[in-house]
Amino acid sequence: MFKQFITKLPGADLYMVGSFLTFFIFFLLVGVYLWLADKKHIDQMSRMPLGDSSPPDDIDYQS
16 A cells, blocks of 8 residues: 555655655654763663652642
C-alpha cells in the first residue's frame, strides 16, 4: 500500500531523506544535550518525585 503511494508521489525521495535527516538531527541534538548536561542537575531532577516524604497539607483527600 505504501509502496504504491510513494511511487506516485513526485519527489518522494526528497521527503524520505528530509524526514530521516530531521529525526536523525533531532535525536543527535538530544544526545549531545544529555552528554553535556550537568550531571548534578540530572541527578537532582531524577530524585525529585521521591524527595517529598509527606503529602502537602492543602490537599483535601475526603472530598
